[in-house]
Amino acid sequence: MGVRVKSVLPVLTVILAVVLIWIIAVVPMNMHLTADQAQRDGLIVAPDTPKARQDFSGTRLAFKNPHLISLTYVGKRPNLPSPHQVAVEMYKTVFGKKITSKRSLVYHGWVTLAPTLLGFVMGTLLGIMLAVGIVYSRVMDKSVMPWAIVSQTIPILALAPMIIVVLGAAGIHGVLPKSIIAAYLSFFPVVVGMVKGLRSPDAMQLDLLRTYNTNNSQGFWKLRLPSSTPYLFASLKIGISASLIGTIVAELPTGAKAGFGARMLVGDQYGQPILSWAALFAAAITAATLVGIIALIERGTLRQMGMKSA
Amino acid sequence: MMYVVLGFIVWGAGWVLNVYLANGKQSNAWAMQILIPLIFGLTIVLVWECFVIGFEVNPVFLPRPSDIVLRMVSETSRLWADFYQTIIKGALTGYIIGGLAALAIAILADRSDFLTRGVLPVGSFMAALPIVGIAPIFVKWFGSDWESKAAVVAVMVFFPILVNIVAGLRDTTVMQRDLMRTYGAGYWPTLIKLRIPAAMPFIFNGLKIATTLALIGAIVAEFFGSPTVGMGFRISTSFGQLALDMVWAEIAVAALAGSAFYGIVTLIERGVTFWHPSQR
Numbered sequence: 216m217g218v219r220v221k222s223v224l225p226v227l228t229v230i231l232a233v234v235l236i237w238i239i240a241v242v243p244m245n246m247h248l249t250a251d252q253a254q255r256d257g258l259i260v261a262p263d264t265p266k267a268r269q270d271f272s273g274t275r276l277a278f279k280n281p282h283l284i285s286l287t288y289v290g291k292r293p294n295l296p297s298p299h300q301v302a303v304e305m306y307k308t309v310f311g312k313k314i315t316s317k318r319s320l321v322y323h324g325w326v327t328l329a330p331t332l333l334g335f336v337m338g339t340l341l342g343i344m345l346a347v348g349i350v351y352s353r354v355m356d357k358s359v360m361p362w363a364i365v366s367q368t369i370p371i372l373a374l375a376p377m378i379i380v381v382l383g384a385a386g387i388h389g390v391l392p393k394s395i396i397a398a399y400l401s402f403f404p405v406v407v408g409m410v411k412g413l414r415s416p417d418a419m420q421l422d423l424l425r426t427y428n429t430n431n432s433q434g435f436w437k438l439r440l441p442s443s444t445p446y447l448f449a450s451l452k453i454g455i456s457a458s459l460i461g462t463i464v465a466e467l468p469t470g471a472k473a474g475f476g477a478r479m480l481v482g483d484q485y486g487q488p489i490l491s492w493a494a495l496f497a498a499a500i501t502a503a504t505l506v507g508i509i510a511l512i513e514r515g516t517l518r519q520m521g522m523k524s525a
Numbered sequence: 526m527m528y529v530v531l532g533f534i535v536w537g538a539g540w541v542l543n544v545y546l547a548n549g550k551q552s553n554a555w556a557m558q559i560l561i562p563l564i565f566g567l568t569i570v571l572v573w574e575c576f577v578i579g580f581e582v583n584p585v586f587l588p589r590p591s592d593i594v595l596r597m598v599s600e601t602s603r604l605w606a607d608f609y610q611t612i613i614k615g616a617l618t619g620y621i622i623g624g625l626a627a628l629a630i631a632i633l634a635d636r637s638d639f640l641t642r643g644v645l646p647v648g649s650f651m652a653a654l655p656i657v658g659i660a661p662i663f664v665k666w667f668g669s670d671w672e673s674k675a676a677v678v679a680v681m682v683f684f685p686i687l688v689n690i691v692a693g694l695r696d697t698t699v700m701q702r703d704l705m706r707t708y709g710a711g712y713w714p715t716l717i718k719l720r721i722p723a724a725m726p727f728i729f730n731g732l733k734i735a736t737t738l739a740l741i742g743a744i745v746a747e748f749f750g751s752p753t754v755g756m757g758f759r760i761s762t763s764f765g766q767l768a769l770d771m772v773w774a775e776i777a778v779a780a781l782a783g784s785a786f787y788g789i790v791t792l793i794e795r796g797v798t799f800w801h802p803s804q805r
Contacts, residue, residue: 225643233647294666354540357547357558358565368737368787369780372657373744373757377764377772385586456653463655464745476658483661483749491662499654506653 234298243273244295245287250276252290253283296489304493317473320497326474327462328501330390334397335458339451341398342405349406350413350439351431363406372400372457375465393462400461401454408450412443445524448513455505463498475501528579532572539568588770596774603759604778611756612782614671615743619678620735627683627731631690632716645691652684660746669750678742682735689731693724726801729794736786740779 250268254260261279262268268276277284288297296304305320312319345363348355375396382392416438424434466476475498482490517524546552546561570590576582577589584592597604634640660677667673697720705715747757756775763771 222642222646225639225641226646227643229640229643229647353552354544354547357552357561358543359562361558361562362566365784368783370737370740370744370783372741373779374760374776376748377760380764381586452653456655460655460657464657467658467660467745467748475655479658480661480749483665488662488665495655495658495662498658502654503650 237295237298241293241295241297242277242284242287245290245293246273246276246280246283248292248294249283249287249290250280253280253286258283292486293488296492300489301492301496304489305496308493309497320478320493323473323475323478323494324497324501327459327466327476327498330393331397331455331458331462331505333390334394334399334462335401335455337394338398338401338458339405339454342402342450342454343409343447345402345406346409346413347435349410360410363403367403367407372461372464375461376467379465393465396461396465397458400457404450404453404457405447408446408453409443412446413439415446416442441520444520445513445517445522448509448517448524451509452506452513455509456502459498459502459505526579528575530579532575532579535571535575536568539564539571585767585769588773592770593773593777596770597777600771600774604774606754607756607759607775608778608782610671610752610754611674611743611747612740612786615674615746615755616678616739616786618671619675619742620682620739622675623679623682623735623739624686624732626679627686627690631687631694634691635694635716636712641691641695645688648684648688648691652688656681656684657742657745660742661749664746664749670752671755673750674743674746674755677746678739681738681742685734685738686728686731689727689734690724693727694720696727697723725794725798729790729798732790733787733794736790737783740783740786744779 247265247268250260251265254263254265260268260283262271271279277287287293288299293300308318308320312321314321314325316322345355345359349360349363350356378396379392382395420438420442421434424438429437462474463476463479466474467480475494478494479491479498482488482492482494513524543561543564546557546564549557551557552561573587574590577584577587630644634644657677659680663676663680664673667676694716701719701723702715705719710718744757744760747755748761751758756779760772760775763769763775
């Protein structure tokens, strides 16, 4: 715990610096839009035509029109919303709406979360099974393992939207297509991690079991599986965030009606950038929470087992 | 029906052959390490071909591998143009920008232990987030050509590389740093001669993770707007025309490009970190 407390202040400093840069960047990013709007509202803007303003950078425009700076933070359709706009939008859509409402971020969050979790569980179970197969079968090790490694270098995620449409055309709708993608993405990290984990007992330990005259299944349950736990949790943390990212990407360009991905796209297409940003941050918080939950379970489990994380 | 039976026969034959090879005496030889997975892959492709013909699968769902190969041969110039637009212009530019930015920030943060302790958790936290969601926003900011793709890629690869460089720069022992001090080396000579070389295994770990991310970012960003060229553009439009063989041809190119990109980074890593135990 000591290390954690020591890191709190530096972490807060870095976050503060990022937010500060964000706040400063809002001004030049939105200056042109704000100036155009201000002129329409009858304020004096220099230079006085949008065309002339195009020759100026956002920063120079801000210096010329200091009275407009505060307006850049409250625009309705900003290029870059200010942090408080995003926070207010998130508060409104998380706490201000009924969770069954289509405008509630909690509703959209669940639409994304359900396939993520289902897929994550499927992918993890299949991954563990394949890993066991690879560890115990020489043929599978030699023929499947190289492909499991190569598959991690392939940008499968980019194809998620297509897979959704194909499965939809094949009559598979609802939660399942998205969870298949989530499962696929969490599958390979678990395979690779678990193979490493199941092989982590050293020759000495395996020999000891042999002197006890144990059979294969006892060796598996009493030595290999327990010693793979730290590796399993390390892969689960990668797997769950990959699952969530997969689900979101799957929702992005396929015309999905609900979910974080759909929300990001709708905000973008209908000129409501604050909506997109709120969805983006909500997705980030969800990802962080999921990884955090697994990290907590990891810490508890490993402490019970008297192990260290991989 | 005959093709279905043929598919099963091919599957069985491939498996038996691999069982024989994997349990044979030479199974740890260099050639076998490549041959066995290759036979496995080839078996899958053949079974795929047989089943698609045998079950009369609609090519809209799943085209035959042979159709995909034919497409790749007949559309080589278009595939090359897409590859150039997406991978070289978009992904590679963004990868380099993101990597250099990460290096700059890492070295800045490195001057103070306080900042390092802050950057490390925040960076690894950011690396787990669905950053790819910024793609629509960036396409709006930077226009629909490759610049916006490079920007998305730069942000996506930034955090994993940053975390690994920062972690790597901490990976020297007090003894090694003391030795540099006895040589009278200041901060910069120590950084360049000792700490950056010592960080290389970490840095390459980050660079390798980032290769796949770069491709994903460049392709996904094209779904939100692109000129009429590019792999993401071609995938989504061919999909709209139900030309699934073209979609799969692009997928094959993406897979090859991804593996090649990763392979190149790994080769460079071998050259640079030849001294590290994992490379010997």
